[in-house]
Amino acid sequence: MIIHQLSVFLENKSGRLTEVLETLGSENIRITALSVADTSEFGILRMIVSDPVRAKEVLKSRSFTVNLTEVISIMAPSEAKYYAKVLKILSDLDNSIEYTYAFSLGEKSVIILRCSNTEEAIRALKEHELELIKASDLYKL
Amino acid sequence: MEIWNRHFECMDREELKGVQSERLRETVERVYFNVPYYRNKMQEAGLGPESIQTTDDLHKLPFTTKQDLRDNYPFGLFAVPMSEIVRVHASSGTTGKSTVVGYTRNDIATWSEVMARTLTCAGANRHDFIHVAYGYGLFTGGLGLHYGGEKIGASVIPVSGGNTFRQVQLLVDFGSTMLACTPSYALFIAEALEEAHIRRDDLKLRVGVFGAEPWTENMRREIEEKLRIKAIDIYGLSEVIGPGVASECLVQEGLHISEDHFYPEIIDPVTLEVLPEGKTGELVFTTITKEGLPLIRYRTRDLTRLRYDKCRCGRTMVRMEKCLGRSDDMLIIRGVNLFPSQVESVLLEMSEIKPHYLLIVDRVNNLDTLELKVEVDEEFFQDKISQLEGLRQKIQTNLESTLGLGIKVNLVEPRTLERSEGKAKRVIDKRKF
Ligand SMILES: [Zn+2]
Numbered sequence: 001m002i003i004h005q006l007s008v009f010l011e012n013k014s015g016r017l018t019e020v021l022e023t024l025g026s027e028n029i030r031i032t033a034l035s036v037a038d039t040s041e042f043g044i045l046r047m048i049v050s051d052p053v054r055a056k057e058v059l060k061s062r063s064f065t066v067n068l069t070e071v072i073s074i075m076a077p078s079e080a081k082y083y084a085k086v087l088k089i090l091s092d093l094d095n096s097i098e099y100t101y102a103f104s105l106g107e108k109s110v111i112i113l114r115c116s117n118t119e120e121a122i123r124a125l126k127e128h129e130l131e132l133i134k135a136s137d138l139y140k141l
Numbered sequence: 142m143e144i145w146n147r148h149f150e151c152m153d154r155e156e157l158k159g160v161q162s163e164r165l166r167e168t169v170e171r172v173y174f175n176v177p178y179y180r181n182k183m184q185e186a187g188l189g190p191e192s193i194q195t196t197d198d199l200h201k202l203p204f205t206t207k208q209d210l211r212d213n214y215p216f217g218l219f220a221v222p223m224s225e226i227v228r229v230h231a232s233s234g235t236t237g238k239s240t241v242v243g244y245t246r247n248d249i250a251t252w253s254e255v256m257a258r259t260l261t262c263a264g265a266n267r268h269d270f271i272h273v274a275y276g277y278g279l280f281t282g283g284l285g286l287h288y289g290g291e292k293i294g295a296s297v298i299p300v301s302g303g304n305t306f307r308q309v310q311l312l313v314d315f316g317s318t319m320l321a322c323t324p325s326y327a328l329f330i331a332e333a334l335e336e337a338h339i340r341r342d343d344l345k346l347r348v349g350v351f352g353a354e355p356w357t358e359n360m361r362r363e364i365e366e367k368l369r370i371k372a373i374d375i376y377g378l379s380e381v382i383g384p385g386v387a388s389e390c391l392v393q394e395g396l397h398i399s400e401d402h403f404y405p406e407i408i409d410p411v412t413l414e415v416l417p418e419g420k421t422g423e424l425v426f427t428t429i430t431k432e433g434l435p436l437i438r439y440r441t442r443d444l445t446r447l448r449y450d451k452c453r454c455g456r457t458m459v460r461m462e463k464c465l466g467r468s469d470d471m472l473i474i475r476g477v478n479l480f481p482s483q484v485e486s487v488l489l490e491m492s493e494i495k496p497h498y499l500l501i502v503d504r505v506n507n508l509d510t511l512e513l514k515v516e517v518d519e520e521f522f523q524d525k526i527s528q529l530e531g532l533r534q535k536i537q538t539n540l541e542s543t544l545g546l547g548i549k550v551n552l553v554e555p556r557t558l559e560r561s562e563g564k565a566k567r568v569i570d571k572r573k574f
Contacts, residue, residue, distance in 0.1 A: 007524035009517050011553050037526050041533075042552050044524055065517050065555055069524045098525065114524075 001122045001132045002070050004052040005112070008045040009065035012038060020045060023062055029055045032141045033112060035101040046101070048073075048112065050139045071114045072121055073133040078109040089124050090115055105141070142391055142454050145261035145293070146254070149401045150456045154449070157457070161404055162195035164429035169193045169202070172435050175220040178213055179437060196404060199427060200415050204438045207240060210380060215241040220435050231279045232379050242281075242379050243433040249288065251430055255385035255399045256289020262388040262397060262454075263350050263373040265319050267294030270345075272312055274322035274330070275353065277301040281383030282353050286321045289385065295319075302326070305333045313343050320349040324356040324364060324372070331367035341369055350375045352384055355464055357482075358489055359496060374463055380439055381426050387461055392453045395460030402430045405459065406438070407447055409478070410468035421446045421480065423468040424461065442468045444480055472502060472570065474509045477546050481567045484513065487543050493521045493532055499558045503571040511548045513540065516555045 010016045017036075024031065030050040037044045049055045052068055059066045076082035083102065090097055090113075098114045110133065115121045125132060144150050152160070170190040172179040182203045183189065192201060210218060219226065226243040244252065265271065271290045275282030283301055290297035298315055300308055302322075308330060311317070320327060327349055334344075346368060352375035364372045376396050377384035386403050387396035398405050406415055407422040416422045424441045428434075444465040451457050465482040472479045481500055488496040497516040502509060515536060517529070529552060537550040 005524075007522075009522050009529075009552075009554060016554075039526060039530060042529065044526060044529075046524070060519075063555055065519050065522045067519070067522050067524055 001072060001134065002118060003048065003073050003112070003133075003135050003138055004068045005071045005114070006047045006049050006052050006055050006059075007067045007069045008047070008059060010036075010038075010043045010045050012041055012043055017045065019062070020059065020064065023058055024049065024055055027054065027058050029058070032138060033101065033103050033110065035099075035112075037099065046099075046112075048138060052139075069114065070118050071112050072118060072125070073138050074111045074113070074125060075105075075108055075131040075133050076111060078104050078107060083109070083111060085128070086111060086113070086125065086130065089128055089130075090121055093117075093120060093124055095121055095124075110138070110141070142264070143261050143266060144455060145258040149399075150258060150397070150458055152401070152457055154457055157401065158196060160401055161429060164401070165196055165199065165404065165427065166190075166193060168427070168429050168431075168435050169437070171220055171432075172437060176218055176435075178209070178218055199404070199406065199438065202427075202437050204413070204425065204440050205436050206440050207380070207442075210240040211238045214238045216243065218436075219243050219433055221245055221432055226433055230281045230284075230379055230383065240380060242383075245432040248382070248431055248433050251402055252285060252382050252385055253288040253292045255382065255402060256285055257292040258397075258399060259350065259375055259385050259388035260286075260289050260293050260295070260319075262390045263319070263348055263375075264371075264391055265290075265293060265295055265348070269295040269319050270298060270315055270317040271295050271319045271321055272298050272300055272308075272315070272317035274300050274302060274308060274320065274326060275384075281377070281379040282323075285377070285383040285385055286350070290321075305329060306337070309333045309337050309339060312346065313339060316345040318345050318347050320346055320368070320370065322349075322351065323353050324351040324360055325354065327351055327364050327368065327372070328360070331364065334368075346370050348373060350388070352376055355466065357485065357496075358463070376461070376464065378441060378443075380434075380436060381428060381441075382431065386426070390452060390454040390456060394452065395448060395462055397452065397456050397458040397460055398447075400459055402428065404429050405447060405461065407445070408440075410442075410471060411473070411478070418449055419446055421462075421465060421478075421483070424464075444468055444471070444482070470568070472500075472568065474502065474511055474546055477544070479511075479544060479546065483544060484540065485567075487539050488515065488536070491536065491539065494518055494536070497555070497558055498567065500568045501571065502568070509572070511546060513548055513550045514553045514558065515550060516558060517552050519555065 032048040034047045056066045096116045100113045102111045173190045225245045227246050228244040231239045231241045273286045277283030348371045350373045361372045373389045375388045377386040387398040389396045404427040406425040410423040424443045426439050428436050445461045448460050499514045501512040540548050
């Protein structure tokens with residue numbers, strides 16, 4: 001249930017994001033989800049890709065600072081109350097959410113979550129009968 | 142810990158001042174009567190030999206520079222007839238005429254004495270095998286180490302430079318315990334050992350004395366790891382005598398200067414004022430026992446600072462910090478002196494980053510600005526903005542408190558900064574353009 005998300009350090013200068021995407025494209029690595037967090041000087045690009053391990057190697061060889069980060073992914077109907085439910089379960093556990101992003105897929109949404117205790121979050125979400133997505137399925141989306 | 146010459150190296154500082162003042166008086170008198178160049182300069186400044194009574198009067202005397210040595214090429218500043226000179230060395234003249242230095246028989250004895258102190262400082266004794274891979278010839282490195290090694294009764298192996306493969310073979314066959322060469326050559330030897338598949342256990346090396354070029358703490362760590370020896374920093378320059386001017390002891394908290402022979406001062410390279418203890422500036426030497434080529438207030442261009450407290454090794458001789466660079470590299474930012482090496486030492490103390498940086502100086506609305514780009518190290522990168530921002534802030538705070546200057550720190554991707562084997566470009570001063 002643990003998803004390996006690709007995190008890339010980026011300076012805020014034009015062309016770097018393009019270079020990452022072109023590099024992955026030329027290696028036939030597909031991107032399922034993407035989000036950028038940034039300050040005025042630098043940013044972190046977070047991506048779910050079809051082959052995180054190979055993607056990391058490829059980007060590293062191009063002199064990018066890359067890391068794999070453990071996140072979890074939930075499939076839920078595209079309604080705000082389901083997103084709220086997920087967040088509530090974790091906050092009740094004092095399991096703090098470092099960041100989250102989501103994208104919709106037809107009637108449903110895929111939520112990506114990074115929290116301080118991944119194992120505990122998986123257990124709790126399962127107990128509440130939420131649908132966690134397996135890594136192999138998510139990478140294929 | 143052994144000390145070669147307890148009498149002088151551990152002398153009470155008041156008593157030492159007496160010795161230094163007496164020797165300074167003799168030196169000033171000698172150059173006044175024997176070197177027209179010094180006599181003219183002193184007369185121009187309205188000074189006679191009697192103007193200098195103690196080391197406190199030294200500041201009255203004019204400085205001597207490398208250019209003065211070149212202008213008097215080759216023997217113009219020698220203070221004895223050539224019949225008294227028993228040896229001549231010369232530096233390679235990469236930026237002009239070479240500088241020539243001459244030694245009397247007593248000067249050679251002094252040199253051997255200070256080199257004996259240096260080697261003893263590094264823990265060597267008569268049982269050691271010293272592999273001298275400094276060049277022998279016009280350069281002072283090889284012969285300086287050689288005479289000092291013989292003086293302490295060690296077995297000296299005068300390998301000189303070059304033919305690294307053979308050097309490696311000799312290190313193994315002779316079981317050398319001490320390596321003497323430039324720090325960059327030490328790394329070269331380490332690589333050659335690896336290539337030759339020589340196991341560390343086949344070597345008896347335990348310590349190395351390295352100098353003759355600037356090197357960083359990073360390089361020291363690399364040498365110590367790769368060769369598994371203690372790397373001792375030694376300092377000298379041919380104009381003053383050669384190697385042996387100063388050496389680290391095993392405490393490794395600075396290099397002891399043989400100040401009963403070479404009197405040090407630290408000056409501001411711009412105002413030329415003498416700076417108080419602990420302040421970083423340009424190192425200046427007055428030789429107070431040399432006969433062949435005595436030098437008065439010779440500007441070394443090397444940057445360091447001095448501390449006069451007694452060392453844990455027992456020596457009272459003043460300590461200079463590992464050289465921080467050259468005064469030619471100094472930047473003046475909003476009136477504050479800044480040496481790029483100061484930035485490097487702050488970064489080296491932080492485990493989260495590697496000292497890969499670029500300092501950019503600019504002038505915006507008549508105000509100097511300082512920006513530092515530091516590479517984000519992969520080992521530390523963990524996907525959190527707050528963590529990166531915290532790191533950036535920490536670097537900025539550490540630098541500002543050490544430098545006493547406001548600085549803007551930016552994190553950059555690895556390898557965006559130019560990297561080279563020799564001197565990496567560390568500073569861009571846009572104010573000059
Ligand atoms: Zn000491």
